[in-house]
Amino acid sequence: MNYNPNNSAVYLAAIAGSLAGIAASGQYLSDANEADYMYPAEQADAFAQAVDTAWGAHTSSNVEILAIQLASQAVWQNGRSPLNSAVSTLESSYTKIGAAIAALVQAGNAQVVLEGVNPNASLFSGGGGSSGGPTFYSSGGPPGVATSQLFQASVVVGATGTIQWLAVTSLTGNGGTAANGDVLQAEASLNGVGIAGLNPQQALESGICSIGTIGQSGGLTPGATVNIGVICTDTTNAGHTFTGGAQILYWAL
Helix, strand or coil, rough: CCCCCHHHHHHHHHHHHHHHHHHHHHHHCCCEEEEHHHHHHHHHHHHHHHHHHHHCCCCHHHHHHHHCCCCHCCCCCCCCCCCCCCCCCCCHHHHHHHHHHHHHHHHHHHHHHHHHCCEEEEEEECCCCCCCCEEEEEEECCCCCCEEEEEEEEEEECCCCEEEEEEEEEEEEECCCCCCCCCCEEEEEEECHHHHHCCEEEEEEECCCEEEEEEECCCCCCCEEEEEEEEECCCCCCCEEEEEEEEEEECCC
16 A cells, blocks of 8 residues: 655654664664564554654755654654554554644744754755765674773764764663662763763663763864764663664764
8 A cells, every 4th residue: 555645754754763763762683584573664654654644745844854753763762662553553543643743843943943043954964065864873793781882973074163963872771770770871972082061961770771962072174084972881880781883963063
């Protein structure tokens, strides 16, 4: 059965985000059989159709597309179930949440415009050229137990000499409780060195969680290659497991 989207970009952002949230949130995927993922793909498709239907034939800005993808992933993270199997592949099951995501994203876009910022500015530009989209950096091997882990990606500094980035990763803890669990910190990094004061995030680990941070660095040499990323540290005790990588989104200011 074919689906004709009202706005293809909205549909694609919603299915990409929801598929990641439903099937991969907090998981170290090891099953290489495509057929085993068809059910979550059908669930994500139904969810994306509901978001697209709620959106309608309206145009969409760059910030709206990014927000749709992130919101569609966030609602299914941390083990939330996409409804019972009998109705989870029906678009009608997601009508209410689809409308809510559309309203949330449009409110965010309106606020950006109110601040006088162009919502269609390039989100993933290195200044001298486009990065082609968000950069996903993999740690290059299976996850491991560690006290600290660096995730980073190489980017080219644009004409402004300033780069801002968002880095997010998921970790699995050692089963601690609120009293003895892991306290995890994400700190922005430039060329492998932590940047103090740029919004490190802490979360008391209990099972699986995602942590991230925003980094910004100015005064860089245009055209130079730098490594931007995040340093994830267990500030209490070793025992968490990194899921294999971090998603790093960056743009020029």
